[in-house]
Amino acid sequence: MPDLKTTPLYDFYKKQSAKLIDFGGYLLPVQISGIKQEHHAVRTAAGIFDVSHMGEFLVRGDHAAQFLQMMVTNDISKAQPGDAIYTAMCYENGGTVDDLLVYCLSENHYQLVVNAANIKKDFLWISDHAPQQVILTDQSDKTALLAVQGPRALDIVQKITDFELSTIKHFKFVENVPLGGIPCLVSRTGYTGEDGLEIYCAWEKAPQIWAALLIAGEKDGLIPCGLGARDTLRFEARLPLYGQELSPEITPLEAGIGFAVKTQKSENFIGKSALINQKADGLKRKIVGIEMIDRAIPRTHYSVYAEATKIGEITTGTQSPTLGKNLGLALIDSNWTKTGTIVEVDIRGKRKKAKVIKTPFYKKS
Incomplete structure (x- = not known):
């Protein structure tokens, strides 16, 4: 596959005969041992993901904090060094530029973590709005990102460091944590609905850390996972996927x-007026969970109907590996979003019954 970028773990994938696909311009594994096996490993033990395709930007300089307050929807004014904040960037009309994490490294010094397919777009969007005092640097090609997720994740990573990982609370991070002697930024975050850590390191050091973690977790059920399991895991936890x-x-x-x-924050961030108006007017549509009643699997872009009228479409759908049910997320007319409402999904020209259910579909116990 020409013109596709690869991550530092590409040689590992080739040796494992992983099924590789184009994702965000990168050649990445959709599965290594199998999606269901990888999914269940994360739910019951632990999985390790290579997510080095994600983008990392540094934002620093006088007024960096003030600038980001104008760019993102969440309130970062009270962020302290060590805080990780989930947020979105919006267009003036309220549509989403991207969802991202903002890491407060120090006063007026932040790391943004953006979606791989949006790296160029996001960097241009932020650059176009940045004042001269703010310095924006794209570190994506220098930064690798590994995620260890699952109930045994912390215990496994603990085996290769003397730093007490349990002191890192959820949506917090610590810089320069030595993992196998390699300094890393370690964050108590993830995209699976399980506890775990995300590990940022120098690009060329990722294979060394990856290998050390696989050895450390061998007896604890840790296995390498691909994009397929990442998608089913985040879907069950109702975590959104850009696009x-x-x-x-x-x-x-x-x-x-x-x-x-x-x-309510005082800064007039981009899209604020549109979102205030949307909230005041009441949402005309929103995303809900659905469970199929008829035997069928809903898929992305399948149309959803109620009383012969199209009311929206599926955004993500699959058979849940954890629950064994055919489930979907659907963006539909708000008049039909009450739990228990019966709708129909058009599956290859046939209407199949489904019902609106509560989300997330899965919550860790």
Whole structure:
């Protein structure tokens, strides 16, 4: 596959005969041992993911904090060094530029972690709005990112460091944690609905850390995982995927991440007026969970109907590996979003019954 970038773990994938696909311009594994096996490993033990395709930007300089307050929907004014904040960036009309994490490294010094397919777009968007005092640097090609997720994740990573990882609370991080002697930024975050850590390191050091973790976790059930399991895991936990639950046409409020939209903050962030108006007028559509009643699997972009009228479409759908049910997330007319409402999904020209259910589909016990 020409013109595709590879991550530092590419040689590992070739040796494992992993099934590789184009994702965000990178050649990445959709599965290594099998999606269901990888999914269940994360739910019951631990999985390790190479997510080095994600983008990392550094934002620093006088007024960097003030600038980011104007760019993102969440309130970062009270962020302290060591805080990780989930947020979105919006267009003036409230549509979503991207969802991202903001890491407060120090006063007026931040790291942004953006979606791989949006790296160029996001960097240009932020650059176009940045004042001269703010310095923006794209570190994506220098930074590798590994995620160890699952109930045994912390115990496994603990085996290769003297730093007490349990002291890192959820949505907090610590810099220069030595993992196998290699300094890393370690964050108590993830995209699976399980506890775990995300590990940022120098690009060329990732294979060494990856190998050390696989050895450390061998007896604890740790296995390498691909994008397929990452998608089913995040789906069960109702974590949005940009391009499906979020897009320039879908606002953060419609997507169900209103907790990351602070319209009460004083700064007039981009999209604030549109989101205030949308909230005041009441959402005309929103994303809900559905469970199929008829035997069928809903898939992305399948149309959803109620009383012979199209009311929206599936954004993500699959058979849940954890629950064994055919489930979907659907962006539909708000009049039909009450739990228990019966709808129909058009599956290859045939209408199949489904019902609206509560999300997330899965919560760790």
